[in-house]
Amino acid sequence: xxxxxxxxxxxxxxxxxxxxxxxxxxxxxxxxxxxxxxxxxxxxxxxxxxxxxxxxxxxxxxxxxxxxxxxxxxxxxxxxxxxxxxxxxxxxxxxxxxxxxxxxxxxxxxxxxxxxxxxxxxxxxxxxxxxxxxxxxxxxxxxxxxxxxxxxxxxxxxxxxxxxxxxxxxxxxxxxxxxxxxxxxxxxxxxxxxxxxxxxxxxxxxxxxxxxxxxxxxxxxxxxxxxxxxxxxxxxxxxxxxxxxxxxxxxxxxxxxxxxxxxxxxxxxxxxxxxxxxxxxxxxxxxxxxxxxxxxxxxxxxxxxxxxxxxxxxxxxxxxxxxxxxxxxxxxxxxxxxxxxxxxxxxxxxxxxxxxxxxxxxxxxxxxxxxxxxxxxxxxxxxxxxxxxxxxxxxxxxxxxxxxxxxxxx
Numbered sequence: 001x002x003x004x005x006x007x008x009x010x011x012x013x014x015x016x017x018x019x020x021x022x023x024x025x026x027x028x029x030x031x032x033x034x035x036x037x038x039x040x041x042x043x044x045x046x047x048x049x050x051x052x053x054x055x056x057x058x059x060x061x062x063x064x065x066x067x068x069x070x071x072x073x074x075x076x077x078x079x080x081x082x083x084x085x086x087x088x089x090x091x092x093x094x095x096x097x098x099x100x101x102x103x104x105x106x107x108x109x110x111x112x113x114x115x116x117x118x119x120x121x122x123x124x125x126x127x128x129x130x131x132x133x134x135x136x137x138x139x140x141x142x143x144x145x146x147x148x149x150x151x152x153x154x155x156x157x158x159x160x161x162x163x164x165x166x167x168x169x170x171x172x173x174x175x176x177x178x179x180x181x182x183x184x185x186x187x188x189x190x191x192x193x194x195x196x197x198x199x200x201x202x203x204x205x206x207x208x209x210x211x212x213x214x215x216x217x218x219x220x221x222x223x224x225x226x227x228x229x230x231x232x233x234x235x236x237x238x239x240x241x242x243x244x245x246x247x248x249x250x251x252x253x254x255x256x257x258x259x260x261x262x263x264x265x266x267x268x269x270x271x272x273x274x275x276x277x278x279x280x281x282x283x284x285x286x287x288x289x290x291x292x293x294x295x296x297x298x299x300x301x302x303x304x305x306x307x308x309x310x311x312x313x314x315x316x317x318x319x320x321x322x323x324x325x326x327x328x329x330x331x332x333x334x335x336x337x338x339x340x341x342x343x344x345x346x347x348x349x350x351x352x353x354x355x356x357x358x359x360x361x362x363x364x365x366x367x368x369x370x371x372x373x374x375x376x377x378x379x380x381x382x383x384x385x386x387x388x389x390x391x392x393x394x395x396x397x398x399x400x401x402x403x404x405x406x407x408x409x410x
Contacts, residue, residue: 003018004016004017004018004361004371005017005018005019005196005199005200007196007199007200007203009203009204009207009208010208010212011183011207011208011210011211011212011213012182012183012184012212012213012214013183013184013186013187013188013203013207013210014184014186014187014188014365015187015188015189015190015199015200015203015207016187016188016189016190016361016362016365016371017189017190017191017192017194017196017199018190018191018357018358018361019192019193019194019195019196020191020192020193020354021193022193023094023191023192023193023354024093024094024193025091025092025093025094025192025354026091026092026093026094026096026097026100026190026191026192026193026194027089027090027091027190027191027192027354027355027357027358028089028090028097028100028101028104028188028189028190028191028192028358029087029088029089029090029104029188029189029190029358029359029362030087030088030089030104030105030108030186030187030188031085031086031087031186031187031189031359031362031363031366032085032086032087032108032181032185032186033084033085033182033185033186033366034047034084034085034086034180034181034185035047035081035082035083035084035085035086035158036048036081036082036083036153036156036157036158036160037083037084037152037153037154037156037219037295038084038153038180038217038219039153039156039176042164043164043172043176044156044157044160044161044164045125045157045158045159045160045161045164045165045168046160046164046168046172046173046176047081047086047158047176048081048125048158048159048160049121049122049125049160049165049168049173050086050111050173050176050177051079051080051081051086051088052121052124052125053111053113053117053118053121053173054079054088054107054108054111055067055077055079055107056111056113056114056117056118056120056121057111057112057113057114057117058106058107058110058111058112059106059110059112060106060110061106061107063117066103066106066107069099069103070090070092070096070099070100070103073092073093073096073099074092074093075090075091075092075093075096075099075100076090076091076092077089077090077100077103078090081158082158083154083158083295084295084296085363085366087359087362088104088107088108089104089355089358089359090103090104091355094192094193094194097190097192097194097198097202098202101188101190101202101206102202102206104188105206105207109210111173113170113173113174114170115169115170118168118169118170118173122165122166122168125159125160125165126162126165126166128159129159129162129165132159136234136236136238136240136306136407137240137304137306139407140240140241140242140304140405140407141242141302141304142157142158142159143232143405144242144244144302144403144405145157145300147228147230147242147403147405148225148244148245148246148300148403149222149225149300150224150225150226152220152222153220154222154295154298179217180217181213182213182214182215182217183210183211183212183213183214184212184214185217185366186366187361187362187365187366188203188207188362189358189359189361189362189365190358191354191355191357191358191361192354219296219297221297221298222246222295222297222298225245225246227245227400227401227402227403228403228404229403229404229405230403230404230405230406231405231406231408232405232406232407232408233408233409233410234407234408234409234410235409235410236407236409236410237409238306238307238308238309238409239306239307239308239309239311239312239406239407239408239409240304240305240306240406240407241304241305241306241307241312241315241316241404241405241406241407242302242303242304242404242405243302243303243316243319243402243403243404244290244300244301244302244303244402244403245300245301245396245401245402245403246298246299246300246301246396246401247292247293247294247298247299247300247301247396248294248298248299248396249294249295249296249297249298249299250294250295250296250299250367250368251367251368252294252299254388254392255294255299256377256380256381256384257380257384257388257389257392258292258299258301258392258396259292259343260339260340260343260381260384260389261326261389261392261393262290262291262292262301263339263342263343263346264326264331264335264339264389265290265303265322265323265326265397266288266289266290266291266303267289267290267342267343267346268289268346269342269346271342272289272290273322273325273326274288274289274290274303274305274319274322275288275289277318277321277322278305278315278318278319278322282318284307284308284311284314284315284318285305285306285307285315286306287304287305287306288303288304288305288315288319289303289304289305290302290303290304291304296367301396301397303319305319309408309409312406312408316404320399323393323397323399323402326389326390326393326397327390327393327394327397327398330386330387330389330390331386331389332386333386336384336385336386336389340381340382340384343381344378344381347374347377347378348374351374
């Protein structure tokens, strides 16, 4: 069982800590239940822009002092934005843990969004957009979100649009935080060799004084999916393709079994069916994989590959062949046992990363209101049957559920 400590402050902020005696490094951060799906149409890109602006000045620090605060002791400070989360996190020697705790609190709750810095960072984000547009294997993933989710906020690019990003002002950031930040929908998570009493002391020092910001912040559920097939001509040399559709939400009982099914089809192992059936057997692609991303109320499944333009249809045919096998033929006893052992091994190795463990604690707490012990996940994996996988394949992987997006050379 995953052994960790939990403190809930009067303002609703939850603090999670896992003590790992043998490490000298502390990993810690804030995970907020806010993402690009929480933006209104005119706010597209604002969550990601806020993530950038948090480093550009607080009530007590300028950008230079923020960037140097951990770097001078060999630490690392970073952040990211997803469809449903924003994370500010740090890694450094545990002897400097309080330095990271205080700094992360400062930039998460006390950013001031200087107008001059907004103008400079606007240019940085516009360059980031250009960088992604020049990388078709990245751009097609963002465009595929819109293919699946349409005009729903889940279909919007996390970076926003050039028009929206070009118009944001200081008041927009303040309004977005007021509308979305809820102290009971964010957590501080840490993994280090420090005892919990030290983490608790710092939480009471830096987090307890923060005012409570509670209340519902409903999300518009996704509905109305329609299968689509799109082909776009691009100034590229290789064709890129994504095939996929909606899948199961985070709290769906089929989430873990579908992770197993996805792992069999196109997970990170070189022995996945797509890798063996397309790359190893025919040499048509350099990389081919499938992914499953569960969200609060829905999920998304997708298969990506890049190949020569003349080989696109052949490759799609081979992909459909593998999907048909999963829909029509249940895994044999040995195949199912091997697939379970492979997934459990991958999960165990992922938990060996203390930085990843820190984020797992936080994400599981926000998504499920509890931390799933790896032993509990293993118990669920062991109970998965071939019939379950067959049913899910006929639900999610059926042809009339899968949209297709192609980028082909002009």
